[in-house]
Amino acid sequence: MDKAWGGRFTEGTAAIVEAMNASVGFDQILALEDIAGSIAHSRMLAAVSLMTADEQRQIEDGLVAMAAEIRAGTFTWSVQREDVHMNVEGALADRIGRVAGKLHTARSRNDQVALDLRLWLRRELTALGHDLSRAVVQLTTLADAHAEVPMPGYTHLQRAQPITFGHHLSAWAVMLSRDIDRLVDARRRVAVSPLGSGALAGTPLPIDRQRVARELELPNLTLNSLDGVADRDGALETLAVLSILMVHVSRIAEELVLWTSQEFGFIELSDAFCTGSSLMPQKKNPDIPELLRGKAGRVFGALQALLTLMKGLPLAYNKDMQEDKEPLFDAMATARQCVAILPDLLAAMKVRPERMRAALEDGFLLATDLADYLVDKGVPFREAHHIVGAVVGHCVLTRTRLEALSLDEYRRLSDHFDSDLTPVLDARRSLERRSLTGGPAPAAVRQSLVEIRERAAELVTILGSGGPSALERALARGEPLPPPLP
Numbered sequence: 001m002d003k004a005w006g007g008r009f010t011e012g013t014a015a016i017v018e019a020m021n022a023s024v025g026f027d028q029i030l031a032l033e034d035i036a037g038s039i040a041h042s043r044m045l046a047a048v049s050l051m052t053a054d055e056q057r058q059i060e061d062g063l064v065a066m067a068a069e070i071r072a073g074t075f076t077w078s079v080q081r082e083d084v085h086m087n088v089e090g091a092l093a094d095r096i097g098r099v100a101g102k103l104h105t106a107r108s109r110n111d112q113v114a115l116d117l118r119l120w121l122r123r124e125l126t127a128l129g130h131d132l133s134r135a136v137v138q139l140t141t142l143a144d145a146h147a148e149v150p151m152p153g154y155t156h157l158q159r160a161q162p163i164t165f166g167h168h169l170s171a172w173a174v175m176l177s178r179d180i181d182r183l184v185d186a187r188r189r190v191a192v193s194p195l196g197s198g199a200l201a202g203t204p205l206p207i208d209r210q211r212v213a214r215e216l217e218l219p220n221l222t223l224n225s226l227d228g229v230a231d232r233d234g235a236l237e238t239l240a241v242l243s244i245l246m247v248h249v250s251r252i253a254e255e256l257v258l259w260t261s262q263e264f265g266f267i268e269l270s271d272a273f274c275t276g277s278s279l280m281p282q283k284k285n286p287d288i289p290e291l292l293r294g295k296a297g298r299v300f301g302a303l304q305a306l307l308t309l310m311k312g313l314p315l316a317y318n319k320d321m322q323e324d325k326e327p328l329f330d331a332m333a334t335a336r337q338c339v340a341i342l343p344d345l346l347a348a349m350k351v352r353p354e355r356m357r358a359a360l361e362d363g364f365l366l367a368t369d370l371a372d373y374l375v376d377k378g379v380p381f382r383e384a385h386h387i388v389g390a391v392v393g394h395c396v397l398t399r400t401r402l403e404a405l406s407l408d409e410y411r412r413l414s415d416h417f418d419s420d421l422t423p424v425l426d427a428r429r430s431l432e433r434r435s436l437t438g439g440p441a442p443a444a445v446r447q448s449l450v451e452i453r454e455r456a457a458e459l460v461t462i463l464g465s466g467g468p469s470a471l472e473r474a475l476a477r478g479e480p481l482p483p484p485l486p
């Protein structure tokens, strides 16, 4: 088959080269973005008289018909045509003939792929943001329902101070809301049109870059044609955002794994999210949280791959950059799958408040409250810490609990202890007194949840605009396209 660039060549491509060079196996993911970009480009070319209205109509109709085949999965991709861009253009020529050759006027695959990636990133970041907001809302609902369920809070995975299960779930909700914030931010920088950068040095043809950008609802233009084709910051930034998100997902997953163990027994996962062992009949394994934890590795790997790929590349486009796609696509699909499964996984878990309460009994979780009690009596905190340390030491030695010591025993260690000590040794009271903003007191948790939900709703509103253009949305759904700009 004749190559689009075949003019200066006399020999064909070696088969083994064809296989390495081709990207259509993976970049066909960009097909609808590629077509949207081409339609916008052709509309502009007609507006500036680089093609006639009739030629533009033929091109647009052909592209729309191909989009339908791509959506239906009946489009035939060709490795000889190398990548998604030349597949689309080649198939258009098969369909409408010579006039298809006008589509590539004032455009290079270099600015074309840069545009396609930006449109794809904008679409995917928007969708991921919506998925994440569902997870956040689900978490706030669960947190609210468990705002009064006491459990130990941990540092170093050692029982530390009383919190509630709702407080812990609310922490997960804020972690994930920050991820939405970050991806909204990344999306803003992605929504810039590089079209017109050409291969690297723009074009002398009288094109209208603004018009293409407006057609695709991209608020800004790239400001340097070298950078326009050489920049992959949007992909890098997205992978960084996804990596941080996956840190959060993996931390949530790890706690689910821990809590379902017999050692903790704080929760039970629904059978629908677990599997058994082929050997040990009694096993019910938390496979899904384990996979959520493990999948973080792929996403971090993708970020590392792209950083390494881009490092030290001279301007402008280099073929190395074709290697950006597989890690990016895989990382996005992975993150979206993980985030999509979270709400159902969480909704189906069974909480065991009695196990959480039992875990509060041992571990001297109210030791800090005792020290704060002494501080209230005027003892400097460092001294109070020392005294309570001695109380705990005594309890360890005599195998007893803070609540079981008599006032006399307390007074033997410090005469600041008094008859008003008893309520201090109550976990519920300890919780309720930690009512500062962000604290574990049920009222404070509920107050935070109101704010977390408000912020999530704001972010959903922001996500609602600034996503894929009307042109892209119509193409994706197979609906009639909006008319060209006047």
Ligand code: ARG
Pocket: 023, 027, 083, 084, 109, 110, 113, 317, 319, 321, 322, 323
């Ligand atoms: N398939 C290529 C990529 O993804 C498209 C750009 C190719 N440009 C070129 N001059 N070979 O990077």
